[in-house]
Amino acid sequence: MRQHLGIPDDAERVIVFAESSHWDPNWLYTSEEYFQRFVRDNLDRAIEELQREPRRIYSVECIFFLRMYWERRPEQRESIRALVNERRLRLTSSGVTTADTLLPSSEAILRDLLIGQEWLRANGMEQEPRLAYFTDSFGCTPALPSLIRAAGFDWAAITRVDGMFFAGCDYESKKRFPRPDSSAALLLDRERTLDFVWRSPDGAEVLCHWNAFTYGQGDMLAHRGLSRVYLFPSAVPDRSEHNVARRIAQFDAQLSPYSRTPYLFCPIGFDFVAPIPDLLTLLDRYNRRHYSTTGVWALNAGLDDYLALVDTQRAALPVLDLDPNPYWTGFYTARPTLKKLCFEVVDDLLLAEKLALLPDNESAGGAKTAEEIGDAWWSAVVSNHHDFITGTSPDRVVEEEQQPSLERAAKSARAAIDRLASTVETPRRSAAAPRPDPPQWQRRGGVVEVHTPNYSMELSEEAGGGITRAWCPTSGRELLGGISNDLICYRDSGGLWRMGMEFRGGVFEEIARASERPARLQLHEHGGGLEILCETDFAGEALRRRMWIGGDSPAIHMRVEGRAAEKRTLSVRFDPLLAPDRLAMDQPGCVASRPIQKFFDPTFWPFQSFLHLHDEKRGPGFAFSTGMPGAACYRPQHGLEAVALRNATRERAFGFLPIPGMPAAGHERSDHAFDYAIRFTQAGDWRDNDIPLAADGMAASPWDTSDRAELRALAASVVTTDRPDVVVTAVKPASRGAGMIVRLTTLGASGSSVCVAARGRSIIAASLCDARERDIEELEILEGSARLTMPGGIASVRLLT
16 A cells, blocks of 8 residues: 555655545535535646646545536536546545534435435446545534445544534633543543544444544645635745645644554645645655655545555554534524424435335336436435534525425425325225223313323413423322423524534523413313413514323323524423433434533533433433434433524624634524423333334324325335334335345344345345445345344345345
8 A cells, every 4th residue: 555655665654635625515605606616616626736647636525516517517527537437536425415414314324325426326437435524514423333334434534523622613722622521532632543443332333533633734735824714715825845844844743643553644625725736746845855854754645545554553543432422512403494394305205215116106116206306315415414404504595595405305205205195005094993082181270180091290370381290190109300391491692503501602591481471271182182282482482382192192292383582592391300320312323322411511412313311220211202303401400401492593702702613694584393202211221111112103293284194104014124123214226236225224233133024025135235235245035035134223235026
């Protein structure tokens, strides 16, 4: 490898400069504006530089703008194809975007990586990256190794981890970083390495590099000044031998203390920076004149080249179970209506794919449906971007590009579902099947008492409609302490990225509770349950709160409808009479166990669909579930809180100072319905209580007025497994090769044997493949079904029937 890269045998240290440009598809500007202002010229110049310097490598982080350039500049296609196939235009991922990995579903993230790879293949480009680079994501799922290994990647690179310093993001001295007990402190202070083997909760491992000094550390190699970033350009070129040597010495001094190998990585590639002219000329001059005295060899190569070098010395690196969160927490719940649309589009596309592969729809064809919804899938995975689903773009970009693209995708998905639904017979509920009886209840003045076989509780009008007591109907054991399902209003000086308690000079202050004012309770029996409604008002915004109590369900369903006032965050609060020291919550690819506080007070953690609290001393636990990702915290003095509605417009410190690194403002203009459910669980942790399975039922909102329930039940029968803890999340026609691709996921059955069957078909051959649909090994066929051992939390299987 060293010989191939031209590294001298006696080089004691090698600094690898990997050059790229971080291109956000639609952050502060629309994608068209970014393309016209920056990307087109950047790529023109990169191609020109590559053609002039045959040894030069220039990297592209994702496919989005490469496709736009391909479509707009057809005269450059042969050059692009040749440079990609020669690996001189180097891809640092196959993703359409550089995705957020905390909010999108696992399937959305895997499709992102597949769709980008397939675009390359369709246009004659043969690169299949081994590296997945998450340049600017605001933290990552602790199961990132599991996700990218499932897609066939060996290496990862990340930048933003909890506790690190990032210029322009805080009014604090750099000396206060890294934060104690953070991922940054773990890597810098304890392990003293930027390279490590990252291990997922399911045991999957990848070699990972962390850009501790940002993803544009080397941008000023041939410049003087502060920055080349397009937002704050403040640099002038200085290509002199002295300046380049001085810069390389600076980078070496920063990186060497944190390298356990001879190799140092220095990225060039902040947002929309242009290629450095004649980069190889500068590095060759340095090597000729300074290498003999410094012992540092300077090299232009890819980040994947760097990781390949480090991989040869993998034994020198620590193996770490990393959870690089919370980096920021406001984006977990910013722009809830946009987030909801992101999830609904993906859910509908997955439904359409499954319906297309029902035996009744063979004439309609999975391939036809795949073509019909292809553009919608592209829009859906673009929404994974770390400035899209996160809600961190300004109002204009959201309203002009992001929301309209999702609405078009939603329309396409619905049209496909309607067409496919017309060709199948959905199972009908038996007319003889009785509905459960509503729960027993009585009103005593302003108190409503409800009894079910699973719990009993009281709600009080005097307490704003909150739950004032809950107990076990058989043992009489109290289940809640203080007022629960209370609605709390905070003054929040945060914005789209951060909540007010996260930065110096910020404010996150409780200013009102629904329980402080009486609220009239309205009760209605219907559909085998009891619905309880009340209304409240915060800062002039009317809010409706609903509760649904089924006669035979252990879950209590709830909803908050409305909009938070500007600069406000609203949470729902429960006091479950527990004293947990950790919280269990699902993230893409795993269940994470997290402390109740880390840096921030309170500490809001992201979760995909559920959160579970249990206390070994007190026995039973408490589960909280939502229909889409959310954020929750636990404080002993207050209990569990989850963000219901948020409308914090822009980060402000000390009441007036904007934070330079957070330049966008946003406003929540529409009402939102926050659906959630609670359940009192038995003793034990989330595994003992089968919380992932329970959460699926808890997520089904009784206020969902769509007619999709029967269709979803039918679609779920297309491919099934013999284990309830191994879920079929996707069934699609193969994009590469023959047959259909089935995605299996599990949160607790990694390493278990599972049998896969296809409705109305006999499986004649099957293979394990990765999410980019590259076959790995053949699977055993038993009586028309396929059997495999789950290789981790995610498996992709090709079925031939």
